[in-house]
Amino acid sequence: MNIFYNINGVGDVLLVQLALTRPESIVTKSQGDVTLIHDEVTGELTAFNLFNASSYVKNEAVGEVELTEEVAGQLQDALLKNGVEIKLDIDFTPKFVVGHILTKEKHPNADKLSVCTVDVGSETVQIVCGAPNVDAGQKVVVAKVGAVMPSGMVIRDAELRGVPSAGMICSAKELGLPDAPEEKGILVLDNNAVTGEIFTK
Template sequence: MQIIYNQQGIGDVLIVTLDQRNTEITSVSSGDVTEIKEKDSGEVVGYNIFHASKHLDIPETKPILPTDELVEKIGQVIESEGFTHNLNEVDRTPKFIVGKVEEMSDHPDASKLNVCQVNVGDQQHQIVCGAPNVDAGQKVVVALPGAIMPNGMKIVPSQLRGVDSHGMICSAKELNLLNASQEKGILVLDDERTVGEAFFQ
């Protein structure tokens, strides 16, 4: 689950994304809530809550951590408009976390790519990265498989030129952070950040 609220950019709308599908979707609205489903399967993939500040006390952090309290309140708003989806069954583990590049080596089949071994706290992920400034020892923002980027792209395990990659090391621009540099390169975090913690700007 990912929760996005950007009043300045899109208005007083809370966007709750449960999954991202590259298939046709349909929606049903009731009051201030719109339920979004995959058309063929009927599976719920998200909700939009309009006039969100009227219904919820929305945290100022970005992205918003789906705490038990917030998810319960969102569920109450959804139920009040006649929808019955149980949000407690949805995966709420953080998908954007602080990682540390422990090792980096050249990609065997692409001169502009590097193969990074990234510590994400409870495990290590191999991530192929093409950023010119990536290096061993850096603390970085990792989008884990299942993360949905601000542009709508879902991160999935993949292969880049034959090498497995499980996640993405992110730039500030990809994270849609304020005052993000337009130059190519990942966001390098202060060393004080804790490996494995959820990332908040």
């Protein structure tokens, strides 16, 4: 879930994005201060707008709003107050974590890509990586599926040249770190970094 708020640009409206992809065609339904946005083809609820947002949610951010348990509770209450009986299913697990690359294999369909299995603490995932310096045994920063990069890009389950990839092994530049090198390559952490721990800048 991604939440955006810009009172000067849009007004007192919270834009709440539930789906990772935007549908080609939508249908909307308004109920009180809530406008629900469904995918016209699948019927899936993909987003909703909350009008008069400041009367429901405490927020001082402009742009992306941090999704905390408090904000999620206020959103859920706002839906109920407007007669919208939808249960928000929110994943609060950290999205940027220390990963340990267990294996690295050559991609079968692309010379410059590698297929890595990466332990991220709670699970082991397969990630396709194009960095020239990636190798088995490294401790790295993994952006898990659902992570929002500093550029605004959302990490999704993907398939790269026919191989599934669940997450991204990050470079310092992609993480928006100061003094990030210009040359291509992932950020390799100290071997003492603990697998699965939250990565903080």
